[in-house]
Amino acid sequence: MQRADYYVYVYIDPRSLDEFYYGKGRRSRKAVHFDDTGDTRKVKLIKEIKAAGLSRIIKVVAAGLTEGEALLIENTLIWKLGRTLTNVSSGHFAEKFRPHHTIHLSLPGFVFAKGIYYVNVGEGAHRSWEDCRIYGFLSAGQGKKWSDQIRSLQAGVAVVAYLKGAGYVGVGLVDEPAVPVGQFLHRGRR
Numbered sequence: 001m002q003r004a005d006y007y008v009y010v011y012i013d014p015r016s017l018d019e020f021y022y023g024k025g026r027r028s029r030k031a032v033h034f035d036d037t038g039d040t041r042k043v044k045l046i047k048e049i050k051a052a053g054l055s056r057i058i059k060v061v062a063a064g065l066t067e068g069e070a071l072l073i074e075n076t077l078i079w080k081l082g083r084t085l086t087n088v089s090s091g092h093f094a095e096k097f098r099p100h101h102t103i104h105l106s107l108p109g110f111v112f113a114k115g116i117y118y119v120n121v122g123e124g125a126h127r128s129w130e131d132c133r134i135y136g137f138l139s140a141g142q143g144k145k146w147s148d149q150i151r152s153l154q155a156g157v158a159v160v161a162y163l164k165g166a167g168y169v170g171v172g173l174v175d176e177p178a179v180p181v182g183q184f185l186h187r188g189r190r
Contacts, residue, residue: 011057
């Protein structure tokens with residue numbers, strides 16, 4: 001089982017309340033940058049804050065994460081706020097993100113005209129993520145509330161599968177609308 005003791009943190013300039021550095025770590029990692037040396041933008045900004053006699057502001061953004069979750073959250077924040085940050089690196093998973101300054105463009109793999117939906121795949125007596133993965137389906141049920149939601153997914157929408165205790169476990173596109181389990185076919189077989 002992966003450790004879930006990572007967190008994502010942010011350094012905030014107390015003079016403007018602007019976020020200027022995101023990182024991920026465990027234990028006391030968030031405090032180490034205040035003693036960094038060098039001539040990076042981050043170090044210069046921290047020195048200015050110290051010279052002004054101001055207290056540092058470090059806030060945890062997300063906690064109780066696996067390292068992979070922390071890396072993805074850190075990189076998402078760096079991607080979103082990159083122009084205003086002092087992070088030198090664009091982070092892990094950078095190649096998975098839409099290139100900066102392309103929001104106005106229609107890029108294959110990044111544009112889902114019908115939306116992106118999050119589905120809690122759940123594990124239990126009536127379903128398993130392993131079956132979903134092997135046979136290429138998502139399921140919901142044990143009540144009208146859940147089955148109505150999955151029936152609302154149209155072909156072409158993007159889905160992100162979430163499994164409690166494991167985090168996000170899969171991404172895919174809906175090929176066809178939901179059907180009752182008794183009508184589900186895999187390669188022509190029930």
